[in-house]
Amino acid sequence: MRLRRRKAEPRRAPRPNYMAIAVLEHALFGIQPEPGTAAALTIALRQVGACMTHRPVETTTLGQLPQALCTRCGKSMIQGDDGTWEMA
Numbered sequence: 001m002r003l004r005r006r007k008a009e010p011r012r013a014p015r016p017n018y019m020a021i022a023v024l025e026h027a028l029f030g031i032q033p034e035p036g037t038a039a040a041l042t043i044a045l046r047q048v049g050a051c052m053t054h055r056p057v058e059t060t061t062l063g064q065l066p067q068a069l070c071t072r073c074g075k076s077m078i079q080g081d082d083g084t085w086e087m088a
């Protein structure tokens with residue numbers, strides 16, 4: 001009897017987070033998201049400061065200390081000595 005080797009499942013490419021991209025576009029470039037989208041809601045929630053858990057996205061450029069921007073509340077964050085993100 002000949003054993004068949006299982007075909008390896010093709011790896012799926014990670015899907016881009018369009019909401020996070022739209023929120024960052026608003027924070028960095030002032031581009032308004034389409035009304036009624038999750039990004040528009042997130043930005044509206046920012047106005048009232050509702051952020052239960054920060055979701056930092058690193059915005060560090062070459063030669064800078066590690067910096068991030070929370071995609072939910074838009075606040076600046078810095079990386080602490082233990083590698084966790086803290087409010088700047």
Ligand SMILES: [Zn+2]
Nearest residue numbers: 051054070073
């Ligand atoms: Zn936040």
